[in-house]
Amino acid sequence: MAKHSLFYKIYNAGPILLLYYLCISEVDTNLEKVFEIFTLNFQIILIYFWVLKRPEIMANGHIFLAGLINDVVMGYPLGISSLSYLIIIFVGTYVRNKSVNTTIASDWFTFLMAMIFSNLLFFSLLNNFSDLEFSYSKIGYNMFFTLFMFPIFWLLFNIYQMSLIGSRDA
Amino acid sequence: MSVSRDDFSIAFRSALLQRGGAQKFSVLSLIFLALIIFFLDVYGAKFTKPVRGFLNDVVYRITFLASAPTRFFPQASKDLTSYFNVKTENERLKAEIEKYKSLELNVEFLSDENKNLQKILETEYFNKNLSNIVLAKVLVDKNSPFLKSIIINKGTRTGILKGMPVTHNNYLVGRIVETNYLSSRVLLLNDLNSRIPVTLDQGAQAILSGSGKNNPILEYLPEDYKIIDEINVFASGKDGIFSPGTPIGMTNLDGEVELFVDPNQLSFVTVNLSVQNAGKL
Numbered sequence: 001m002a003k004h005s006l007f008y009k010i011y012n013a014g015p016i017l018l019l020y021y022l023c024i025s026e027v028d029t030n031l032e033k034v035f036e037i038f039t040l041n042f043q044i045i046l047i048y049f050w051v052l053k054r055p056e057i058m059a060n061g062h063i064f065l066a067g068l069i070n071d072v073v074m075g076y077p078l079g080i081s082s083l084s085y086l087i088i089i090f091v092g093t094y095v096r097n098k099s100v101n102t103t104i105a106s107d108w109f110t111f112l113m114a115m116i117f118s119n120l121l122f123f124s125l126l127n128n129f130s131d132l133e134f135s136y137s138k139i140g141y142n143m144f145f146t147l148f149m150f151p152i153f154w155l156l157f158n159i160y161q162m163s164l165i166g167s168r169d170a
Numbered sequence: 171m172s173v174s175r176d177d178f179s180i181a182f183r184s185a186l187l188q189r190g191g192a193q194k195f196s197v198l199s200l201i202f203l204a205l206i207i208f209f210l211d212v213y214g215a216k217f218t219k220p221v222r223g224f225l226n227d228v229v230y231r232i233t234f235l236a237s238a239p240t241r242f243f244p245q246a247s248k249d250l251t252s253y254f255n256v257k258t259e260n261e262r263l264k265a266e267i268e269k270y271k272s273l274e275l276n277v278e279f280l281s282d283e284n285k286n287l288q289k290i291l292e293t294e295y296f297n298k299n300l301s302n303i304v305l306a307k308v309l310v311d312k313n314s315p316f317l318k319s320i321i322i323n324k325g326t327r328t329g330i331l332k333g334m335p336v337t338h339n340n341y342l343v344g345r346i347v348e349t350n351y352l353s354s355r356v357l358l359l360n361d362l363n364s365r366i367p368v369t370l371d372q373g374a375q376a377i378l379s380g381s382g383k384n385n386p387i388l389e390y391l392p393e394d395y396k397i398i399d400e401i402n403v404f405a406s407g408k409d410g411i412f413s414p415g416t417p418i419g420m421t422n423l424d425g426e427v428e429l430f431v432d433p434n435q436l437s438f439v440t441v442n443l444s445v446q447n448a449g450k451l
Contacts, residue, residue, distance in 0.1 A: 024229065026237035026312050039315035056192040064200045068207070072229040074314050075348065075355055078222065079208035086204060090197050093185035098177070129212045133362045134316045135382045142315050 011164040012057050015050045015157075019043060019063070023070040023081075039138065040145040042153075043070070044088050044118060048111050049157045051092035052102070054165065060089060077130050084122040088114050104154055111150050115143060223350040230321050230353045234309045288415070302444035304328050308436050309353060318361035318380065320436060325350045329443050335405075335412045338439050341430040342366075342405055342416045346441065354441075358433045359418065360386050368418060369406040378403065378418065378427060384434075385419075385426035397425045413442065 021027065022043055043066075050058040067082030074081070091114035099106070123139060126132055186198040210218050252259065306322035324330055326349050334346045336356045344364065348355035357364055364380035368388070374395055376388040388397065401421040407414030419429040 021236065024233050024236050025240065026233065026310055027240055059192045059194065060197060060200055061195045064195070064204065067204070069229060072226055073233055073310065073312055075317055075319055077208055078211040078225075079204040079206075082204040083201065083208065086197055086201050090185050090201075093188065093197065094181055097181035097184050125208065129208075131363070132317065135362055138315050138382060 008165070011160075014160070014164075015046060015057060016059070016062050016066075019046055019058075019066050020069070022046075023066045024073060037138075037141040038145055039142045040149050041115075041142060042146075044085070044115060045111075045146060045150055045153045046157075047085055047088050048092050048114055049107075049154060051089050052096055052107060052110075053157070053161060055093065055096065057165070058089075060086070063089060076126065076132075080122060080125055083125070084118045087118040087121055091117060104151055107154060108147075108150055112147055115146060119143060226348070226350045227325070227352045230309050230350075233312075233321075234323075237310065302442060304330065304441045304443055306354075306439055306441055308439065311434070311436065313434070316362075316382075318358040318364075318382070318433065319344075319347070320356045320358065320433075320439075322354050322356055322439060322441070323352070324441065325352045325354050327351055328441075330354050330441055333411055335416070335442050336439050337416065337442065338431045338436060340416065342412065342418045343431055343433065343436065343439055345411065356439065359429060360384055360433055366412065366418075367406045367408040368403050369414075370403055370421075371401045375406060375408075381426070385422070385424075385428055387426050388421070397421050399423050403427050413444075 047058065047063055063085045064082045067080075067085045068078060070076075070081040071078050091110065095102070095110045095114075119139065123134065126134065187196045189196050211222060304324055306324040306328075308320050309323050310321035322336075330346055330349055332346055332349055336343045336345060342359065344356045344358040344361075345366075346354050347357040359366065359378065359380060360383065361380040362382040364378075364386065366378045368376055368378045370376065370388075374392050376391045378386050379389045380386045388403070391397070399422060403418045403421065405412035405414060405416040405418060407416075417430055419427040422428050
C-alpha cells in the first residue's frame, strides 16, 4: 500500500485511536458480567505489542496523554496510568533494542516481565499514596487473564499489521 | 563479560532516552512529568484542585459523547423488540393497572401508618422536602475491576457536596466521593471502599461493606447472629448522612446482600441535598 495514501494513514493511526477510545469511552474489557473473575487490561497488551513491533505508530506522548485520560475517567490519581504505560514502553523498547528476531513465545515472556513491573509500580503507588482499597485476588485474576489473552491479541494484531500496514521497514 | 555489560547499559539508556522519528519525547522525561503530575495531584497543591475539576468536567463530557454508539445500539435493539411486542405489552399494562387500582387503598393506609411510625422513631420523612432532591443523569458508567463508580451530570453548581447519599427510586445506590463544578463521582455500594451502617429487619445493626463483586456483604453483626435468606437491609442513619430507613437490599443464602437496584443498570439517580441543608457535613 502506498505510504502516503489516506487508507495507509488511517490504518497506521488505528492502534493509537483504539487506545484513546478505550481510555475515554465507556467501552471496557472488564467482562465480569459474563464471567465473574474475567477482567483484562487490554491497554497494556495494545501498547506492548505496538511498541515492540512498530514503535513509530505508538508515540510516547500519545500514550502518556491516553494514560492521563484513563486516570480521569477511572478516578485514579492523575499520572498513575501514564507511569504504568511508560514502564511498558520502557520494557518494550529495551527488549526491541536487545533482540533481533522475536517469536510469540519470547514476546509472551517479556510481556510478563513488563506487566509485573508496570503493575507493581501502579499498585504500590495506589496503595501508598491514595485511600483506595483493592482486592489482591482481583489483581491476580486481572494479570492472569491479561497474560492468558496476550497470544490471541498478538496474532490478531500481527494479522492487522501484515495485511493493512505492512512489515517493518529495514 | 564487559561487552555484555556494555550491551545492557546501551540498550537500557537507549530505551530511556531514545527520541527521533515519531518519538518527540523520551520515556525518561515523560516518567518525570508523570511523577510530578502524580505528586501534585496526591498532595493537592492549591491550583491542582480546580485544574483537576475542570479536566474532569471536560473529559466526562467527551466520554459521554464517545460512548454514544455503545449506548445507541443496545437501546435501538431494545426499542425494536418492544415495538414488536406492543400488543402483549398493552395487555400486560392493562392487567397491571387493574392490580394497582386494587392496591391504591392499601397504599394510602400504609403511607399514613408509615408517617406515624416515623414520627414515633423521630426520623425525618425521606421525601418531606422534594426541593432537596436533585435528579441527575448518569454520564459515565465504566466498569472497572478495581473501582465501582459512576459519573453524574450534576456538581457543585447544583449544591452537591462530598458524602451526600445517592438513591434510585428511593433505594440507596451510593454516595458522592468526588465533586466538580458540572459533574460528580458516585461510589457505589458494591465498591471495596464503601462502608455503610445498616440495620436489619429484626433490629440488628451491622456495617454493609462493598466486596468489589456485585453484592456487598454484612460485617460487624452481633455475635452468634445467623444470616438467613430474605432479610431486608436499611440504612441505619447512624453516620448522620444517610436517611434512616432507606431501603438497600435483601440478604441471600450466601450471606451477601442483593441490592434492590442493579448498580450496572443506572440511567438516572437522585441526590439528597438535605444533609447539606441540615449542616451535617
